[in-house]
């Protein structure tokens with residue numbers, strides 16, 4: 001028996017160090033390890049927009065996220081499966097997490113109809129009729145070949161009254177059980193449950209208990225970053241992650257800005273995803289150690305300095321602010337490419353610094369420096 005090979009075929013999580021409630025660890029999958037806390041770039045339509053997959057990996061990403069809703073509509077999960085799965089299709093051989101499609105059906109699709117069974121809706125692309133249920137979502141995510149599969153759930157927009165949030169959470173827990181049953185036994189692949197319950201501590205606790213009873217390889221804190229604001233989100237994260245099992249990864253969905261990410265890690269979150277670094281890269285918004293830089297601003301037109309002289313990304317190493325300003329104003333494609341690269345690099349840099357700080361028990365000191373740097377603001381204009 002080759003024990004080492006057996007190990008490599010399983011999904012696992014090792015918690016390596018904690019500092020306060022912040023955690024650092026390692027998720028192991030047959031497609032490679034994911035260092036936590038981890039930031040997952042979003043590759044909605046089988047691409048992280050404006051980035052080659054090898055460039056995404058070069059920024060330090062161990063895993064990326066794909067969107068079930070978009071991929072099921074175009075090019076369809078069946079087509080991707082017949083072409084060898086999502087990893088091969090998009091030339092990304094590291095782990096992929098896919099969402100369940102539930103959230104985007106609610107935010108993007110037309111003529112939605114929600115029942116106990118699932119959701120029927122019309123495609124926002126061509127009006128064609130589709131259905132998503134726990135069973136169909138599991139089937140699609142399996143066809144894609146996703147390494148980390150998310151339960152199909154329902155998430156009410158906040159604010160909502162407590163009765164509505166409770167009703168929605170209870171439906172999501174019934175769907176979580178159906179997702180678990182439909183997922184079946186797939187060694188090397190993981191199914192994550194999603195905690196719901198809005199900002200209510202008792203509903204979150206009920207949801208966590210229901211998920212624990214079913215049993216998952218990881219747990220997400222769902223239903224946040226939906227318009228409640230940072231203070232309310234942090235208030236919820238003061239109790240929600242602690243209600244979930246300590247020995248499994250905890251994933252905060254759809255977060256966020258750099259200070260949201262740091263505050264979430266501080267409160268015990270291990271994984272996050274957000275379109276912000278890539279989307280902002282295409283609209284000229286740059287995240288740096290010294291806060292946000294707007295590259296379209298005229299002050300950069302004659303500035304030969306890099307975005308950040310300490311950043312090792314190609315945009316900062318090889319190009320001036322003047323050039324980045326020029327290609328943005330000229331609507332050249334390289335603008336989105338370079339600014340997205342920088343933003344993803346910066347987000348991954350924060351994650352690496354937090355992993356190191358937690359391992360060395362100096363997260364508080366690191367966090368103080370992070371906030372001081374951002375409060376400084378951008379360098380003075382020339």
Ligand SMILES: [Zn+2]
Nearest residue numbers: 311313316342
């Ligand atoms: Zn850079």
